Amino acid sequence: MDITEADGRLLDAAEALFYEHGIQTVGMDRIRAASGVSLKRLYQRFPSKDVLVEAYLRRRDGRWRGALAEYVAARPSAAERPLAVFDWLEEWFGQPDFRGCAFINAYGELGTASPAVAEAVRDHKAEVLRYLHGLVRDAGAAEPGPVAEQLAVLADGAITTSAITGTPAPARSARQAASAVLEAAGFA
Amino acid sequence: MDITEADGRLLDAAEALFYEHGIQTVGMDRIRAASGVSLKRLYQRFPSKDVLVEAYLRRRDGRWRGALAEYVAARPSAAERPLAVFDWLEEWFGQPDFRGCAFINAYGELGTASPAVAEAVRDHKAEVLRYLHGLVRDAGAAEPGPVAEQLAVLADGAITTSAITGTPAPARSARQAASAVLEAAGFA
DNA sequence: TGGCGCGGAGAACGATCGTTCTCTAGGCTA
DNA sequence: TAGCCTAGAGAACGATCGTTCTCCGCGCCA
Numbered sequence: 316m317d318i319t320e321a322d323g324r325l326l327d328a329a330e331a332l333f334y335e336h337g338i339q340t341v342g343m344d345r346i347r348a349a350s351g352v353s354l355k356r357l358y359q360r361f362p363s364k365d366v367l368v369e370a371y372l373r374r375r376d377g378r379w380r381g382a383l384a385e386y387v388a389a390r391p392s393a394a395e396r397p398l399a400v401f402d403w404l405e406e407w408f409g410q411p412d413f414r415g416c417a418f419i420n421a422y423g424e425l426g427t428a429s430p431a432v433a434e435a436v437r438d439h440k441a442e443v444l445r446y447l448h449g450l451v452r453d454a455g456a457a458e459p460g461p462v463a464e465q466l467a468v469l470a471d472g473a474i475t476t477s478a479i480t481g482t483p484a485p486a487r488s489a490r491q492a493a494s495a496v497l498e499a500a501g502f503a
Numbered sequence: 504m505d506i507t508e509a510d511g512r513l514l515d516a517a518e519a520l521f522y523e524h525g526i527q528t529v530g531m532d533r534i535r536a537a538s539g540v541s542l543k544r545l546y547q548r549f550p551s552k553d554v555l556v557e558a559y560l561r562r563r564d565g566r567w568r569g570a571l572a573e574y575v576a577a578r579p580s581a582a583e584r585p586l587a588v589f590d591w592l593e594e595w596f597g598q599p600d601f602r603g604c605a606f607i608n609a610y611g612e613l614g615t616a617s618p619a620v621a622e623a624v625r626d627h628k629a630e631v632l633r634y635l636h637g638l639v640r641d642a643g644a645a646e647p648g649p650v651a652e653q654l655a656v657l658a659d660g661a662i663t664t665s666a667i668t669g670t671p672a673p674a675r676s677a678r679q680a681a682s683a684v685l686e687a688a689g690f691a
Numbered sequence: 692t693g694g695c696g697c698g699g700a701g702a703a704c705g706a707t708c709g710t711t712c713t714c715t716a717g718g719c720t721a
Numbered sequence: 722t723a724g725c726c727t728a729g730a731g732a733a734c735g736a737t738c739g740t741t742c743t744c745c746g747c748g749c750c751a
Contacts, residue, residue, distance in 0.1 A: 337615065337616070340615075342707075343710080354710085355711090358711085414614070414615070419607065424612045426667075427524050427525065428525070465676045468676050469660055475604075479606075479607070479625055485652070485656050488655075488656050489653070492656065492680060494687075495683040496680045530737075541698070542700085542701085544699080
């Protein structure tokens with residue numbers, strides 16, 4: 316097993332365990348067991364749990380936004396792409412391992428204690444907002460900023476509400492609200 | 504110090520510490536120190552940390568919804584009360600100790616591990632939705648259900664977005680989106 | 692006044708955690 | 722083949738946590 320494979324297995328195990336059970340309840344030894352990578356190697360690649368947690372968040376950020384962007388980009392017209400975000404959310408919410416936003420969860424758990432985690436979470440949310448801003452702009456909005464911010468609020472609200480209630484329905488509520496927001500902003 | 508005072512001091516200390524630092528990072532001994540109640544008494548009143556956590560969440564639920572309802576009820580006309588919710592949120596977000604939704608944070612941390620916590624969180628969100636439903640109904644909506652769900656999503660989104668970005672601005676975004684939702688539902 | 696029970700302070704206990712250390716086996720080089 | 726470097730398995734260590742126990746002093750009742 317070379318180093319890149321070990322990194323991948325470690326991050327895969329960390330992501331699965333941290334996301335499902337929270338960060339503090341998952342010990343390093345559990346990640347070793349799930350990944351099959353020895354503890355020595357683990358600490359060679361990620362010198363502390365904090366570093367591993369930040370790496371987990373940053374890799375998940377890239378994958379998450381990549382999957383969203385890929386789904387949305389498949390829509391032929393730019394006008395329907397902002398609402399497509401909420402269709403993607405609904406699919407995500409229906410997956411059995413869905414447990415809310417990894418970043419919001421991490422922030423609630425460690426936002427006070429770990430500046431690195433807090434920054435990774437803020438970066439993620441900023442990137443999502445930037446992405447929504449582009450979608451809204453390309454859909455033809457004169458002033459995309461306020462609309463993008465409203466869509467970001469709706470997306471975060473849908474994620475947390477769905478996580479707690481256990482149903483994908485909030486995605487549809489958020490989509491309907493987003494539709495009202497877009498209509499009020501002047502483009503249907 | 505009698506029992507009701509000890510309970511109050513314990514719950515005050517637990518609420519301040521759990522909300523600010525998260526639940527797992529705060530030990531029972533820290534709650535003892537902050538409350539001035541001996542460890543023996545603490546365990547007499549709350550036989551385990553889980554019980555204390557649930558009590559913290561349930562008391563906070565009542566206080567939080569009470570404060571919101573009091574603020575909103577001061578609005579003279581029922582029609583403006585749904586939007587007043589977001590004015591209250593904005594005031595809350597501006598307070599220095601604001602750190603997001605205690606229930607979402609607790610759910611992210613312990614939702615998998617503690618069924619009692621998960622249930623308390625779900626109960627809180629259900630009560631908030633019920634409250635919003637009443638506001639929307641009293642404002643004159645023919646079908647208040649979908650509108651109330653959209654407002655609930657907006658409120659949760661505003662709370663988490665504000666917690667992470669550190670500004671009260673998402674309350675205004677959510678308010679504007681709520682206004683669009685209400686307008687689209689037929690009552691301006 | 693003398694014994695008794697309750698409450699407080701804090702030590703103690705067992706478990707767990709993040710992190711490091713030890714020991715050993717195996718593969719590469721000369 | 723002999724020596725050495727690496728890596729893995731897992732013990733070990735120090736800290737912390739939830740929870741319980743010990744010890745002591747103070748107030749109450751006969």
